[in-house]
Amino acid sequence: MELLPLVCLCLLSCSGDGVRVVVEEDSDAVLPCSPSTKEDITAKLFDWKKDGQEVFMYDSGIHYNNGHGSQDLQFKGRVSHFQDQLMNGNASIKIQNVKMADSGNYICIFPRLQPRQTFNIELVVGVKVVVEEDSDAVLPCLINTKEDITLKLFDWKKDGQKEVFMYDAGNHYNNGHGSPDLQFKGRVSHFQDQLMNGNASIKIQNTKMADSGNYICIFPRLQPRQTFNIELVVGASPEPYITTLNETKDWSLLQCKVRGASQEPKVEWQDSSGNILPAEEPQVSERGGRYYVTINTTVTKTGRYRCVVTQKEINHQSRAETFVFISGASPEPYITTPDATKDWSLLQCEVKGASPEPKVEWQDSSGNILPAEEPQVSERGGRYYVTIKTNVTKTGRYRCVVTQEGISHQTSAETFVFINVNSSSVSEKVCEDCSSAVAFVLGAAVLAVVVAAVPFGLRATNCITVSFNQGAAPDPTTTSNDPTKDIPLLQVRVTGDHQDQNGSSNAP
Template sequence: MNVFTGSRQTNFKGAFRHIICVNAALVKSTKAFWLCSNLICSSQPIIALAGNDVILPCRLDPPISASSRAVEWTKPGLDPEYIHVHQDGRLVYQSQNPLYNYRTALFVDQLINGNVSMKIFEVKISDAGKYKCFLPSLWKDSFIQLTVGKSDNSEMRIDKINKATSGVILQCGSTGWYPEPEVFWLDGEGNLLSAGPTETVRGPDDLYTVSSRVTVEKRHSNSFTCRVQQNSTNQIRETHIHVPEDFFMAPSSCTGWTIFSGIVSFVLYLELSFHKLKALVRLLLDV
């Protein structure tokens, strides 16, 4: 019969664990100390750019040695899910997912200090996702999120500059992004401009191509900026353009041309109507 129930049982377990931890610290007993150590990985997403190396930080706290313990790094949802299995002082290649062959490592000389972090070399876009660190002998695990971005080789360009009665139409494009970025237009003073919806295409390599257009009016500097940015990876690319003054049609000229065109059209209409009326009168007189 269990005498302790509910919160009393929980409090008893907590007090019992605290007593063990205190005694373990006093006698420096490693066998008992593992009960008090937690496996802690970064609670914040780790950000890396494709092609670079990245460390997924994970440690035992308070620190205890993991030198003689198995350390398993997995990626849930992957088949096989094992990314790096360290056992008996070495990597178990047989269980490793082929996508990570020769691309992972633990800091073996720091295992004695409880550092079970994993390093991934030459990160790929497909490496993005959630990872799990698990120590079977301690029955402890922890998760960490990896975000992978790419923009270092992205191409920025001004595609078109077209004249329009309402201003000048600018079009900007950029390729080679991951994850999907946003596009913004700014004037020479850094003010955000209202642009149309961004066109986005995802290629077979999972990289994004984006395109955006905006209609701008004549301003003090006639300088404009197309900015492409990816917030989760803090990547920004910009391209600048100065629109020549003669690209902008003067409003007075546009208005005058419109009035002139209207007058000409009206005169032609009257002349055509007059000829039709004259022909009709002749027809009636002949009858």
């Protein structure tokens, strides 16, 4: 559903002292009010009401927005006056974010002026519904009280005269109650299950261009009488269709097609920022009152592109979007470890052949940017080659991130670094009566050694001494992304007197 363009249309009513303001839903509405004398009303009282509801009151500087109470909840926090215009006799108000329920008759009263002055303003909050031909259209109508209208009367008309749909306490055009205009016979229905919520909306099936026009939804027996205005526009362009006709590593040829628009559209290509792209001359044809448009453009950067279709006559716009990857975008960076010790590793990241020029940085596993040397950047044939180094002193995962903001592209590579904080050996003596602790500390490695001694007829009578080396520093000439190179070294020595199967004792 689309809304009416903002209109502040002031028309004199038949009585000569009324004003009609027509605005779109969700916009702001200014309701004018000014006494004939144009005198300063800063120290005066004026009061705005709608169908008996309190909208806004001003009394010598005190008003609903600074402590004066009694404002109706429907308008609370949405209505303001023009303080700087009071000296000119301007008591106009602005209602923000208007809804259809705000439609109605407003009065602006100066009760203390002599003679008393009253101004009448009708606010019409209109809705514009735009649909494609042969689709269904829902025309909204919801009374502001949201009361149950199951036993009420509401009537829909088109262009002020054609009968579209009438509902009267359960009787309607689809169950034998009267007959609509032939144009709408058998095509209009209401929402029975929504009547209890005050919803008198209707659906027109299989719309045609002839259905376009101004519709009104009337509650003639309500006090005050309520009328809602809806404009229906049939003939919106369907969503465009995008294809890629041709591409190389440097560019892509995109095509956009619009098929069967019943109002001639304007079609153009845009980038992700909304900038209009150069394109070939559109190819336009017309068959049976419907328009077919084709337009091509060539893009040379990775990014999102959209084809936008605009029909100004009906204030309608539709679009389709596609993503294009140009091989000039940076490939995945390449990480090496030029040097390393037991305390640190020097990491190097290389980016080759990127276009446009990328931003390259090192990050830790949490995404924090790491201090690094100044990047070395070179350019050959419009392609950029970047090298950047960083020194790390902690075990963990590190990544090189390449960002090309101009084409909304980002890529990265990751490596694992093991830093040997303490390379000293740790000796631990495990006694025969501490077998459970041995199993916990040494695990499967120690158990395998003990079990291996059994076939040789040995029985440990004393202790087992184990040396555990935390692991040497990785080879500085290789990358440090393979933690399996730093396998703990277990040394097992069995000491004490042993007896073979014949009972003789042997020194180990």
